[in-house]
Amino acid sequence: MTLSAPPAILQVLPSLVSGGVERGTLEIAEAQIAAGFRAFVASAGGPLVGSLEALGARHVTLPLDTKSPLGIWRNAEHLAAIARAEDIRILHARSRAPAWSALLAARRTGARLVTTYHGTYNEGLPGKRLxxxxxxxxxxxxxxxxxxxxxxxxxxxxxxxxxxxxxxxxDERYFDPAAVAPDRVGRLRAAWGIVPGRPVVMLPGRVTRWKGQSVLVEAMARLPHDAQALLVGDGGAKPAFQEELRDRIAALGLDGRVRLVGHASDVPAALLLADVVVHASTDAEAFGRTVIEAQAMERCVVASDLGGPTETVEDGVTGWRVPPGDPAALAAAIGRVLAMKPQDRATAGARARAAVLAGYTKARMQAATLAVYRELL
Incomplete structure (x- = not known):
């Protein structure tokens, strides 16, 4: 590697399958390349590797999804070798086990270490804080x-x-109501069997207990019968919880009104189907990206009043906040939004999008992260 080569940055994470961490990794790699850096990503691989390489970044496949001490040690040796061979100046770790490998590699090579603290990280077991x-x-x-x-x-x-x-x-260009062709929305409406003329309540997110799907199910039993709810998200890892939800939906007489529709590949179009988008997490979200995605699409959002959404949802202005795990409060807030005149909901949605454009765009996140790199170089 010659001294004239542009600085190189290596992002490290378990895999490139799906999720907010993975999307953020690609977005920062894109910004690195645009800024003239050489962009590397090390992970165990996954479907997003092709998208990463299409940006011009290089992917290095390592078993960084392991949590075994021996595996972490071996990964550190591999990362150090890559850092020396490619003159990596910064290692950017996005998850705990890979971060231990990156820390060891940085110490062995003199590279600087950046970490992104993505979650609240449970400390219930001995040794977890360490x-x-x-x-x-x-x-x-x-x-x-x-x-x-x-x-x-x-x-x-x-x-x-x-x-x-x-x-x-x-990405305000992707999450933009004006950029979504009507046929994209129509295809989803037909695929999901949405009844025309009836309000749609949507909860986007992985189907798992703490995301609050069961809270919305209970809330729907308190709402007028014309309201229909869609639980949008992958639930393959939690089949028992999905079955529990279906049983509760049937017990409450909500068959046909509340449905699990699975993963949505076209999220902007899916969000445009909703009159109200719900965030019902019962544990604190580190940020809550689905909230700002819905706001960017000018949707009215009702969110749990804890964690990251307390910063992105200004109660009564860019959305509404309710106590977590409270179906009655959630139903009351949804009901108030559905009772609004359509033009008033549109005005609230426009305020929400304006707030996202002012403070929560991909470009702002990219620029701020590049500024961190430049501090260290």
């Missing part, structure tokens, strides 16, 4: 919300000179 602490050991620690920044300060004592708050962002 295991989690690697995400606070970067030369710079990126928190994805003010909520996470406060957690990092309190839990790990990270000083402000190392801490940077960079909220997640949406």
């Amino acid at each position: 295991y989690n602490s690697v995400m606070a050991r970067g030369d710079r620690v990126i928190a994805i919300s003010r909520f996470i920044a406060a957690l990092v300060r309190d839990r790990h004592g990270v000083a402000d000179d190392r801490l940077r708050i960079i909220p997640r962002g949406v």
